[in-house]
Amino acid sequence: MPKSVYIHIPFCIKKCAYCSFLSGINPINKGVYVDKLILEIKKFYKGEILKTIYFGGGTPSILDVCEIKKILDCLNFNQNSEITLEMNPKTCNLDKLKGFYDIGINRISLGVQSFNDRILKIAGRAHNSYDALKSIENIRLAGFKNFSIDLMYGLPTQNLKIWQNTLDKAKNLAPPHISLYGLKIEQGSEFYTNLPKDLPNDDVQADMYEMALETFKDYYHYEFSNFAQSKKYTSKHNLTYWNIEPYWGFGLGASGFTDNKRYENETDFEKYIKNPYAEKEFYKTNLLEEHIFLGFRKFEGINIKEINKKFSIDFDKKYARQLKKFILSGHIQKTLQGYKLSKDGVMLSNSVLCEFLDD
Ligand code: SF4
Known part of the structure; x- marks a missing residue:
């Protein structure tokens, strides 16, 4: 049985220009969504003790503490479980973070992307660099020992100097974990419709990646784009994916992997709300190729x-x-x-x- 659960929260304050995820939905119906999500979880999840729980999105930190608690109350976990919540710097103050900590969230994944306000604006982010710095301070004050920051390279007008500046600031803040994302223009994003000028080319993107490897050389580089201060801070949940271990995916458009088969949930919000407990539609994939592709992403191979x-x-x-x-x-x-x-x-x-x- 899966020992990991991914929970998709599709709401965001605003849609970022590069984002093609199933996200950006106005949170006006978040209470209804949480109730439907719980119906789905109760139908499929059989109560096994979970090693990891991951609230992703979208922006899960948009939900109130009591809404996240309602979801967690349906799941069994213990003090060793890794429970991650993705957070946008614009959504949490210290009190809310303390609330998340008190109900059992023990890892935050913060979408920083850049410490340059102009780049953040071009990327369509809702926050600025001050919000990100304040969030990191509050994450620590709330008691979280384990957290990660996301950084993006290859954004329009971003050059090597601007990127190095963001890397240096990140390094000085000493987060326990860092994830890198190279910009890809995907269908469904604002950038896909209006292709920005001044995109760094592939060579510059490769240089940016190398600069990150150099800057974070004291970190444990355990996966292509992921760095941890030590093994203790690796993302146990993401390792489930890279090791091709089973996991439940609950919520709008969430994908899961059970009995060696993959499934993807309904992607239409209205349809999901009407029938959150629809039977999963499984499809087969080439698991050997997945083992090779994902396995080689890991430092250990x-x-x-x-x-x-x-x-x-x-x-x-x-x-x-x-x-x-x-x-x-x-x-x-x-x-x-x-x-x-x-x-x-x-x-x-x-x-x-x-x-x-x-x-
Ligand atoms: S990048 Fe994150 S915050 Fe921005 S629209 Fe996508 S899911 Fe929402």
């Missing part, structure tokens, strides 16, 4: 003993051509458990991993 057992294959034999080619070129390295990407391999990961498709 892939464990071929586990893969061989799970898929009844001989990994070394099946991928002999690719392994020979990329070990020779220095993009893949042998480890005790299997293989991992080298630093050069990380920079060229898409081209390297594409060669493992459909072989």
Whole structure:
């Protein structure tokens, strides 16, 4: 049974220009949504003790403390469970953060994106850099030892100097965890409709990524885009995804993975509200390829003993051509458990991993 739950809260104060997620819905009906979400959880979740719970969105911190508590009351967890809430700097004051802490939230994921106010405005964020700094201070004052900040690179007019400035400020604040996001223009976003000028090109984006690796070199770089002060602060919930472990996804458009099959919930708000307990529609995916793609994202790479057992294959034999080619070129390295990407391999990961498709 899944030991992890993802809960989607689709409301936001305003829609960011780069965002194509199922989000940005006006929170006017948030109370009704929470009640429907609870009906869905009660139908599918069987009471197992959860290792991780993740409130994502959207902006879950828009919900009142009592609304998050109502959802948590349906779930079983203990003092070792990691319970994360995504937060927009504009949505929480110290009192609300203390409230979240008191009901059991023990990890905050804060959408900072940049410490440059002009860049934040271009990205359509609702907050400015002062709000982000104040939030980090309040997160700490409320008692949270574990929190993460998101930073974005590749935004319009963002250059290497501006990015380095954001990285330096982030480093000085010493957050326990940092996640990086490179801008991708996705269908459904404002940027897709009105393509901005002055987008940093792929080479500049690659330089920005390298600058982040250098700035956070004292952190444990455990996944392509994720850095933790130590193993203790890695995101246990996200590791569930990268390790292809089962999890429930509840809420509008949430996806889940149970019995080796994936599902995605209804994406239409009205339809979801009418029928939150619709049976899940499962679809099959190529799990071996997912293990390779997601496994290589991790610093430790892939464990071929586990893969061989799970898929009844001989990994070394099946991928002999690719392994020979990329070990020779220095993009893949042998480890005790299997293989991992080298630093050069990380920079060229898409081209390297594409060669493992459909072989
Ligand atoms: S980026 Fe986050 S805050 Fe902005 S619209 Fe998307 S989900 Fe909402």
